Amino acid sequence: MLSMGDQEKHDVAIVGGGVSGLYAGWRILADARTRGKPVPRVTIYELGDRIGGRLQTWLPFGPDGGIRAELGGMRFLDNQQLLCTLLAELGFARQDFLPLHGHGPNLRLLLRGRGTALTTTTPTKRYKVSSSARDKQAADVLAEVITEVLGTEENRLVLKALIGKDCPADRREWDAVKAELTWHGRPLWDVGFWNLLSDVRNPETYQYLCDAFGYYSLAGNWNAAEAMEALHLDFTPGLHYLTLAEGMQALPDTIAEHLTRLGGSVEPGTRLAGFDVGADGRPSLKLVTGPSTRTTVADQLILALPRRSLELLAPTAAFDLPGDDGLRRLVQAVTPNPAFKLFLWYADRWWERRGITQGRSVSDLPIRQTYYFAPDGPVRHSAGLLMASYDDARAVDSWHGLCPTERELATGRDELHTAMRNFVQRHQLGGAAHDVPRPPPHLSLATEGMRRHATSQLARLHGVPEDHIPDADVGAFADWTPDPYGGGWNFWNVGVDVRTSMARIKQPLGPGTRVHVVGEAYSGLQGWIEGALTATEVTLQRHFGVRQPDWFPTGYYLGW
Template sequence: MAEENFDIAIVGGGVSGVYCAWRLKQTHPGKKIAVFEASDHIGGRLLSVRPPDIPDMVAELGGMRILPAVQPLITQLIHELNKALPDDEQITLYDFPVDENQNIAFLRGIYLRLADFTQNPELVPYQLNFIDQGQSAGAVIVNAIEQIVPGITNPALTEEQRREMAQSAEFGGVPLYKQGFWNVLLRVLTGEAYHYAEDVGGYDSTLCNWNAADAIPWYLSDFGVDPEYKGFCNGFQQVPLALAQLFEQQGGDIRLASHVSQITLKGDGFSFQVNGSPATAQTLILAMPRRSLELLTPDSPALQDARTQKLITSVTARPLFKLFTTYDSPWWRNTGCTVTGTDGKSFYLPVEAGRSVTDLPVRQTYYWPKSDGKPATEGHAMLLASYDDGDNTGFWDGLRAKRRQPRLPGRQVAELDDPFIGLDDNVMRNELDWHQYKAPRMMTEEVSRQLTVMHSLNYTPRVRNAAFRDWGDDPFGGGWNSWNIGQKSWEVKHAIVQPSDLPLYICGEAYSDAQGWVEGALQTAGYLLEKLGVAPFPRQAA
């Protein structure tokens, strides 16, 4: 079989991979550059699908929002892409709601409204001390962080200044980077306050035991003072798809369903296999998270040196599970509450936007907006019925088969108990994508049961369609990655970009300051491009 030769080979079709490909091809139009993606889609952990019969909604099975105020790279990228995209393909955003006062918190068997945590703290079923009582979950953690690193919550500080403070800080006479976030939090919080913050916050892995020097500035950026999120009208996956489209228009080559293996040194470059066929590249870029790199390592001598392995294992993959359900109507609007205005008049506030939380395994439920960001008030509607990121992801294991198995390219639904085998060729691609991730019947029935309890109802209407994604499955190993205790991330994030003297480079969200966000993928891709003499963004004409 003839050997293919490339100037630059990029393994991984997520944001960092196609972003590098786009900029490298812009800068070096004559070079032969290819992106090899093992799955059947571009985007990595960005996966946007339209549910059947609801054309004005997009389910985000992966990443779903950005924070423009603290994420300049993705904000600038959207601006650059919109300059190159036609009017009918512009990337547009909407205000992404989170906590609405009338939304539900079902915790420790007690039904509350989100407003109760600050307005009626006597109803909250946690034994909080006088300092924490009446505080939101986020405020409890922010106040604890201020005790750990005094001054770091000053709103006048920049993101970089906060990171520098945390990196140089000590707590209890020990450098903060040598301690776990959970460990230091429990030095300044009661156990009840910690569980309150975790349960009400809706996330488990964010407060777990990862490197405290990274967790603290990360938490302040993501969940600090009144974060303002933006969602994507046509789905977040539009960003990597646009990058891939522009790359191909410039003559770049994208190959889906292309499994790379057996990376070895060959002269000044590398040889490798693509679906069993030989190929070479002068420069090799691995745009992959830790688990994907680990899967590639056993038969790839180029990755097996001790330094590279030490850098790869400097982070830990964290779980993430999402389950979407659709209905004939937005039944949750009837679970709102009556409030009294300042004029003394009462009025009804429906539950229709943002999220509700519970300590049941569903954890967070988002009342999904239409593509323009407006709530669904009638007709077919959708929930992000369960959004889990911690131990609760394991609950759903018993309701599915073959956890941690990779989804292979094509219509891989055979593991489901009601597969859509032999779908009509006229089925829209977006609907086919939805059915590729169709939730099993037992999982759908269980999430319906929990939603019924969470919303204090006798029943919830029949689910029309359901789709899920467990990012703990290979080759991702998790929905995001966190720095391990004891790692000097500010050194590792630069060292791993080129872990040896070889022309082999690594980038992605896993080894960044913004772990769990596309911003992190763009940050490390920018470091990589600079090593190759390429500006992260096109330079503006003088």
Template sequence: MSLIRHVPELAIKSKALLPNGEDFDVLIAGAGMAGLYTAWRLQNDGLQSPQLKKLADARPDKRLKIGIVEFSDRVGGRLDSVIIDGMDNVPAELGGMRFTESHQLLNLVIRDLDLEGDIGPFDMTANSQFTLRGERLDEAAIRNGEPVPYNLEDAEKKKTPNELFNYAITKVVGPDALSYTDANWQWVKENFRYSDASGVYDNAALYNVGFWNLLYQVLSNEGYDYCWDGGGYNSNTINWNAAEAMPYMLTDFSVTPKYLCFKDGFHTLPATLAQRITQGPAPVPIYGGTRLVRFDRDAGGRLTGEVAATADASLRGRFSTSYLVLAMPRHSLELLDQDTPFFNAAPVQWNIQSVLLQPAYKLFMAYEKRWWDPELFYRGPTITDMPLRMTYDFGTEAEHGGAPGDQRALLLASYCDMQGASFWSVLERGKVHALPPSWSMTAAKGGAPAPESMCRMAEGMLKKSFKVDGKEPEPSERVGAYYQDWTQAPYGAGFHAWAAHYKASDVMRSVRQPLPDWPVFICGEAYSNQQGWVEGALCTAESVLEDKFGVPRIAGLPDLYPLLTPPPVKPGDDEPFKTYLLRDTPNAF
């Protein structure tokens, strides 16, 4: 098996624990995109905040003292890349791999960091291939009336799985839903009421309805199974908040997004941010391999807390800080000591539990050359009801600027979530657990080489998925394989979804500071209006900076650009600032 190389730019250089008694103005827990962005903005513009300038003025150097503690030994959170078999031009994107032109804050950060030259298109097929219930299908054939192996009702036929999702949603909200803007959808979320003929729902707000419950009311059972199998993401059909699910799903067909990526890997973004904040006249230290254990308030109301080495809990340190920013998702928050006044408060738990954890798994396999039809299975996603779920062709070294004739190809062999993640996780090891599974550091260390049993299982499914005219192709020589299970600590999930019975727009605002008298703030993708996207992480962090610290909005971002949710506009009414759908694909992964 070939060499797997982690991207060195993500490694945190400082591994020292916080010294006992270290005193900060702002301490940030988490070196993912929300945490890095917060530190970068505070480093550049923090003194424009009256309350922060007062703290800086009290220090001899007149500068804010900012620090970051990070559970793992690298920055980036759920942005990570590895190089398989020396294929430097085709990095394996273990986490986020794409974004769109509509993500204004992310694109602004890219510009400010002088990274525009690193951006290229993220190509996807215009005619996805499917293997469902053992039969090969494609989108064009389905639309032309090719029978699918599901006993669909007449109104459900001649629709791809995503189009059937859209059909179900328009049956509830109306046919004009396909053209709604974000502001229109915000009005629907707040004002639309749903009733059904069976009497299960009577004038119910959509945020009090589960999406699975809703689909069951408007689709046949076979129609639901078709959406589940052919949608690629199992998480799309779970019982999450219907008010949030519907605009999220409709964006696949209501806009034609242009997908973008970092040509050298998405890790370029957090690596560049980390370099900027740890260097310069007011460097921000990042303490890697250091986890926040607990925090409380002293008699004067100042925050005090404890950290520990991730690899050795006996190594401890203490700190104090005026402000604490928890830039982390739900599971990471729940890894902190919950038996404290802060976490024992009902508003804190109410906010934290407002999102559902969505497991995600990626298995990359590299080959000496393509052994699948590159035109028929162009880029991806190729979708199947087998545990592979989705497959993407990342291309060859030669196609991405490597040596001419270098035909080594990288395949995202399995991109799956929910149940699919549990299928592959059992194949990660061939022996009994020596330690509690929850203590595994595999995810925090950036994944691991895929064992032979996992690779053979995947190749058996890939042969079926890449079958043409009834013939299964034979794999070429495999030169490497690597996986990442985002379900493991400290992440707990690849992405998140709003739970039913929560009004998400209210939570997005309250979760930022769950207890008004505690200077503790929460931000990140999990509690955003763009879950699964880097843009969501950045927008929640920017919102905390503006509304809680009084830092002016980052230069170049329109004043009316919604960081959380836009003001609601009833469909059909004039919209002075024409909003657009911000979530253009299921998620950045």
């Protein structure tokens, strides 16, 4: 058992101040208020000095500057109903939503040294792809693979019997059939997506998919059933990406405001070292704030944490990952994916001289995806932001070799703040230099090596000499691989019964226990805010007796 000492007591203790933890606390308090129940004591403990988890926004030119650097989650889909209705309930209006364009004029595709328009009709020219994939966009090839797998005789019978159609149209229908789908006589959950792709297309086609899609992780060897559902639903034609005009961090900030008005509290800078469970079944938390350690007892404990954060907890009799094989397999049923972003600010939007105004270019270089941003707020100016690199998986390793030392990282935020203030003052952007907010804690000044490599790769992507790409005025990077995150998002592993695992992780110590895990990592919509919300909502309704509120989308399917 943990040393008890002087104990605080809570009705609900929540560890993790990201969207999942904040949403859980707010919903519990709002439900009690609506039903006329005594208001429970709810406290959220957050390791960092700010809330939001992987939603972090920097507005260096001020709230009206129209340039947002989204360090983590930067968008949502217009069909993600729980998030959209939640935003309306929290007071966001439709004009607070902005499109996040992935398309635009003159965007670039660079594969194996061949630069073309992103919309080229011959994207596979440098690859000896299977005949069925020749001259097709990566998304179209993946769609054909999914159709082929669903079209086997065995799977057609499953689909007809369970949903009466050839292809699932939404999450409810995918959940109805996934456990019964097979490939070469094996449950589809037991098949790796990379292995499946290799069964139906040649190695060159697989490499083309990895290179041209922009994400290595999506074509990785994760759970094939989950991969097929995600690719089929998230990249369906006609969907639109949206973002928040105030920045995505406005979502957790607003939930926190509502939570505190209802009597909840948030304690930043507080680390959960570990927890145990007493003879009465109540969790006991060992909390560390600066040099101080204290113990808190709660009736219920919600761990709004990803896999890596759970692995960092000290082993105890109740939660012993090294010693409890079943618990360890449950927590490690998902794998975090490395993710990295490199931001470059310029006084002049040089890409517009090449006819590019917005959207995303793609390459097989370490920069992978490049996004172009111009100011969209009321204050207009010539400066722009290039998210020069949005990359994942093995591409992140290239940038790790250029990262600052630990000593440099310790001063990186302050140096970035100074550099941006000088930039704003020099070019009179968005207001006085002293109004530039401090960078979020996960953002640091880019090294000279990062900027140099990015400039070289940007020149190759755009087909110009390096001296045609100006030096960036300010550079910064966000790396989601280090602790306590372990990655930017999580994917279900091969061989995992996802339905059973999603049910078990909500009470990882067993039925009737008072410890719960929520969040994006173990959801049916991994990598999305919607996944964090749905997994949390299921837990609250199933294990806390929280009722579905009036603002909830009618007939909305939450999943497992």
